Amino acid sequence: MIPVQLRLGHLYPREMNLYGDRGNILALVRRAQRRGISLEVVEIGLGDSSTSLLSSCSGFFMGGGQDLDQGNVAEDLISRKGPGLVAAVSAGKPLLAVCAGFQLLGTHYLTAAGTRIPGLGLLPLHTEAGRRRLVGNLMVATDPALGLRDPILVGFENHSGRTILHQGLRPLGRVMHGGGNDGDSGQEGAWQGSVVATYLHGPLLPKNPSLSDWWLRTAAGGHPLENLDDSLEDAARKEAMALGARPTRMSRWRLLGRGLVVRKGS
Template sequence: EGAPLLAVCAGFQLLGSHYLAQDGTRIPGLGLLPMRTVAGSERLVGNLLVEADPALRLRQPLLVGFENHSGRTELESGLAPLGRVVRGRGNSGNSGFEGAWAGSVLGTYLHGPLLPKNPELADWWLRAALGRVGQTAELTPLDDSLEEDARLEAITKTLRPDRRSRFRLLGRGLAARRPG
């Protein structure tokens, strides 16, 4: 009914129609998002860097966290991914996408902790929650400088060492350095 929902990892998997375990057991999901998850034989573990879906309108579109899952989540046609994988494996290990969202329901494999490492996403989710109860007032800006420093440090650590020298961090994400 429009209530905001944030689900991470196994919670994300259960937002779909079902989870298919390795032994063939089909575990029903909540059916809130048109997707399904199948157990994989290999765990996908490591740092994860995602360029958020532009429709989320985040000023700082790079999301950072840690993934640790064996499920392979497949989004059905029309379901928007949370974003595009820049570094890491994401939903299925090879789709190039991470997470999913529709309305105020958001699911992801980004552990982190997710919201402290991505304060702008936290603000997006809070605005969705406030909108649910009819409050549309703009949030009072907080000093997120410590969180932003931690986010930028996590992004830097996530980039492969051979790519770090080709990028510079900006207050609004990542930009390639021009030669010369």
């Protein structure tokens, strides 16, 4: 039986909402609703620390923020949310972290001045300040092991941090177009168990329904979900892919090498 009631813990909705992150919450709520599941959104902000609040959630989302906000948030995340969040994801509850949220899950962030800002340490990765910002359309072929129905994700990135995955941590996928974690390795994001982190920022879920469904499925304890009519979502996806994020020839070869077929303009 699929549970009819799920709770989404939205971490730091006030501080981490720079690029239309609200769209992600909307996408999860709406896709749950269309399947007869009610998804209650619980806002978890600075200072909130009750363990029962965190353990009552079926899964979590954390968006991107400005630099100033990130300092406040890092401290709060480690001291007040850490244990509860670690327990929840160990129990298989999904956590989707975007951009600054992605960086906060690592061991630390090294600023340009050499200051080390500690992160939650949930994933074995760290981020270093980069000189040039990576800004632009980003297209990713996700790790087949994650099992997304549609393995290609599309969106936008805007970050100056370069994220380095430590030994053994799998990237979320390979960059088809754009910069990704460091603009160089071809790696984008990271995933481990029920934690997915990515530089695809802002409203990535409306346009990537298969990732929304991954979150919902994981939050529902792995129960398969019925398919929905995604014609509006697909139109927006196609538009984004065709206009902004055509895979470069190089990455197309790379993908062919990995056995992923990429159709032109789709």
